[in-house]
Amino acid sequence: MSAKPVSFDSHPPHGHPENQGPSTQNVDRASTASHPPSVKPDPTTTAPHPKLNPHGAKGSEPSSSSSGPAELSDLKVRLRNALRQYPDFPSKGILFEDIMPIFSSPKLHADLVKALELEVRAKFDKTPDVIVGLESRGFLFGPSLALRLDAGFVPVRKQGKLPGKLETEGYEKEYGTDFFQIQSDAIAKGQTVLVVDDIMATGMFYYR
Numbered sequence: 402m403s404a405k406p407v408s409f410d411s412h413p414p415h416g417h418p419e420n421q422g423p424s425t426q427n428v429d430r431a432s433t434a435s436h437p438p439s440v441k442p443d444p445t446t447t448a449p450h451p452k453l454n455p456h457g458a459k460g461s462e463p464s465s466s467s468s469g470p471a472e473l474s475d476l477k478v479r480l481r482n483a484l485r486q487y488p489d490f491p492s493k494g495i496l497f498e499d500i501m502p503i504f505s506s507p508k509l510h511a512d513l514v515k516a517l518e519l520e521v522r523a524k525f526d527k528t529p530d531v532i533v534g535l536e537s538r539g540f541l542f543g544p545s546l547a548l549r550l551d552a553g554f555v556p557v558r559k560q561g562k563l564p565g566k567l568e569t570e571g572y573e574k575e576y577g578t579d580f581f582q583i584q585s586d587a588i589a590k591g592q593t594v595l596v597v598d599d600i601m602a603t604g605m606f607y608y609r
């Protein structure tokens with residue numbers, strides 16, 4: 402439905418040409434479910450998209466009466482503060498953003514799904530028919546978001562994992578090369594698709 406990635410975080414991705422400086426997050430702060438992070442104002446929060454349609458297309462009614470731009474920006478602050486940074490992992494020069502503290506907390510996990518739903522509804526005037534999740538960490542986000550949007554879920558997997566007729570595409574990553582595959586009949590002609598993943602690092606997969 403869009404060739405351009407929609408970033409949950411409005412910072413350019415790590416390693417992207419627009420983001421060669423140090424991380425804007427606290428590298429030495431470790432937050433966990435049992436030690437929740439402090440909430441700071443989010444200077445990167447943007448105004449709601451003009452296409453926001455609260456009564457629009459399929460499955461477009463957010464599931465909470467308190468949802469909206471203010472709730473979304475609050476959720477983004479909490480989620481960003483839950484990330485943990487590991488410098489020089491898995492190799493020197495990489496700042497690894499660990500998303501797992503979000504999933505170890507039921508509250509943050511619920512916040513994440515809610516925020517993704519609100520973001521999609523704010524960004525697009527029609528919800529997607531299919532959510533495509535990229536292995537591995539895209540699988541943490543895709544199925545729960547698909548349920549919230551009344552969409553199907555289709556996996557894109559690393560080479561050699563899917564049976565049947567496949568489409569294959571190679572891509573460069575921040576620390577390596579890999580191949581993605583999808584089943585050829587997984588998406589029907591005319592369906593709108595939203596691709597979901599955990600993080601843009603170099604953005605190579607999206608921008609090439």
Ligand SMILES: O=P(O)(O)OC[C@H]1O[C@H](OP(=O)(O)OP(=O)(O)O)[C@H](O)[C@@H]1O
Nearest residue numbers: 536537538574575601602603604605606
């Ligand atoms: O912006 P890019 O440079 O393209 O990098 C981002 C990609 O790299 C990671 O996948 P990876 O295959 O390393 O890990 P995973 O299997 O744990 O998801 C991450 O999950 C993104 O898919």
Ligand SMILES: Nc1ncnc2[nH]cnc12
Nearest residue numbers: 415496497498575600602
């Ligand atoms: N900097 C990074 N942090 C977390 N996951 C990644 N996958 C690729 N680059 C990454």
